[in-house]
Amino acid sequence: MLNQNPLWKTLLVLIVVFGCGLYALPNIYGEDHAVQISAGRNAQVTEQLLDQVNDELTKANIAIKRIEYANDQILVRVPDSDTQLLAREHLETALGDEYFVAMNLAPDTPEWLANLGGSPMKLGLDLRGGVHFLMEVDMNSALEKALEDAQGDFRTALREEGIRYRTVRAKENAVDIQFRDQEALDKAEFFLRNRNRDLVFDEKDDLVLEATFSEARLLEIRDYAVKQNITIIRNRVNQLGVAEPLVQKQGADRIVVQLPGIQDTAKAKEILNATATLEFRMVDQKNDIRDAMNGRVPPGSQLIDDRNGVPQLLEKRIMLTGNHIIDANSGVDEYGLPQVSISLDSDGGNKMSRNTRGNIGKPMATVFIEYKATDERDADGKLVFEKHEEVINVATIRAQLGSNFQITGIDSPQEARDLSLLLRAGALIAPIQIVEERTVGPSLGKENIELGMQAIMWGMALVLFFMLIYYKAFGIVANIALVSNVIMIVGIMSMIPGATLTLPGMAGIVLTVGMAVDANVLIFERIREEIRDGRSPQQAIHHGFDSAFSTILDANITTFIAGLILFAVGTGPIKGFSITLMIGIATSMFTAIIVTRTLVNLIWGGRRVEKLAI
Known part of the structure; x- marks a missing residue:
């Protein structure tokens, strides 16, 4: 008999629809207002801190739903936004500056579902509310740092x-x-030209060889500065607990940061605007530090205080900057003493090897440098940054170092953990400043969601009603497939880590609903034609699905290609629309062709049918 389902196809439909439905389920549980606590510098989030937070909130009579400790962060769930604001203000006062206290929205997904990897869809800024920052990278500082690196390389190479x-x-x-x-000049010029193909060398008066960056190298420096800063900003955003932040390049020297769900703009600005870097320098043992402290600092050295305010005399020459660090972990050495293991990229490994070869047994300092914005502006109207330097560690070089080495001579395991966190966080290539700030309130985001949901529900209701009236029993099948299609879109959007639902994305879902029904209309009209041509009901069903398949495939492939182009060249709202459109096309193809046919075969297939209700 015609139109019988093989067992594998029925099981495939059940597994796919049930699986997508399972991962769409977290979206019905909503979110809790929450206060998130994460560690700042020289601090650590522990279970003891959790008890302290609980005690502080209990003493202040602040209602809490529950407190969670996970991933080195504490999450306090509260009943409403007013309680959230009160809890944030109280905890900031109680915990001081050592901890970051930020307001957030946390999914209320049941534990059993969360253990299966279930989580709600990530909502964009226009739906969830939050903050939008446009940040500008100080390219002059990036160029200065590149020149300093080249200066050190020239000295070592010559x-x-x-x-x-x-x-x-x-x-x-x-x-x-x-x-x-x-x-010596001619010899050096020949040697350096062959060694540095991306530099331009010119001979000047007074036996001076001038090295400048080529245009290609300048472009590479600027591009690298933006990309590295984007990576570090993403690491910093993790302190705010944002599930799916948007951090991307805009133009030549600007970065867009969108933090959905974040309501604490002051804390977000504090974390994102903190510009820091790391440098490794040798301790100056040739000169007397007491002379330097009395004002007689040697020309090639610099006095920098450590964490305890004790001055350290360091060489100005920078051995290595923190942007070459790719990983850092705390641990203990063979004697059970704390240490930090560091991994460098290949370029950093070569620099470290060259610089430590002749310095075995000598102390090396790790300098933490922070650029803080002042209220002053330069002639171009850009903020002026003030440089703050601090020695965070001094360790003795035991052997020639390479891409992997250990820092020892650390006082405690806690200091080792703190140092590894600082190193692992990365170093900004150049200072950044916020040039634009926008806040989308949670009430506006809620209104957008409500209006978008109304559009989807009304659109679905009208389509379901039309299909039921016009195609009768086959309309019921199409409606089941249509509902399955929406469930699959939501489930897939919830499963994909980088997918974010925006307001244009909701428009894409509404469009997909119409396109999914369009495929069923083509199939059902083809079945009607086959019946009018005198075919039996079973033959009409078989030929109707087969004949309409090529038309549906062609139409959906061309639309999918259009969505792919929108995703590739678009940004922001256009990307959000294209993602839901492409997912919707894929799911509508599955539901219109496979799910609908499976249901039709289960109801009418494999038996004698005199008449079809279509």
């Missing part, structure tokens, strides 16, 4: 090659190398 020079000095957009004689 010294290893045995070429004598007088001075190596970085100036605006170039590095000048002065030599003792013309022979």
